[in-house]
Amino acid sequence: MTVISSTKNPEALSFTLIAEFDAGVERVWQIWEDPRQLERWWGPPTWPATFDDFDFQPGGKASYYMxxxxxxxxxxxxxxxxxxxxTQLQFDDGFADEDGDRVEEMGxxxxxxxxxxLGGRTRMTIQSDFESEEQMEKMVDMGMEEGMREAAGQIDALLAG
Structure with a gap:
């Protein structure tokens, strides 16, 4: 299993997932910058993602559905x-309705x-920061932790292929 740890920190309003892979940083970066590769692992196996728009640059936007x-x-x-x-990317993340409009109440x-x-291997850390404790609890209750672990668990097969 590639996932080393997943940690909820209610005081910091954050969730952190750490995974390690038998591939170099440049190769692991490709699974983020290429939407077709991202579709092969973003989301748990039973909820695969499809990216409609993907403008991978600062100020760019992406839209998807699972x-x-x-x-x-x-x-x-x-x-x-x-x-x-x-080595690093940052993005704001939220829910969208069936028309692709942002669902503001989800935060x-x-x-x-x-x-x-790591000398030919790569450690990937994904930290999600929440707006409030209520938002964090809601996301955890919706299965975010398990879903992120399952999604990251698909990366090894993608990197090997």
């Missing part, structure tokens, strides 16, 4: 706030992805 086992769709959006290839999380070189 399709559930019964065909139901859950929309999402990202606003890229910082990109420092190939916004801020994600920071950091890739560290």
């Amino acid at each position: 399709t559930g086992p019964e065909g139901e769709k859950a929309g999402g959006w990202w606003d890229f706030t910082a990109i420092q290839a190939p 916004t999380t801020h994600a920071t992805v950091t890739l560290d070189d």
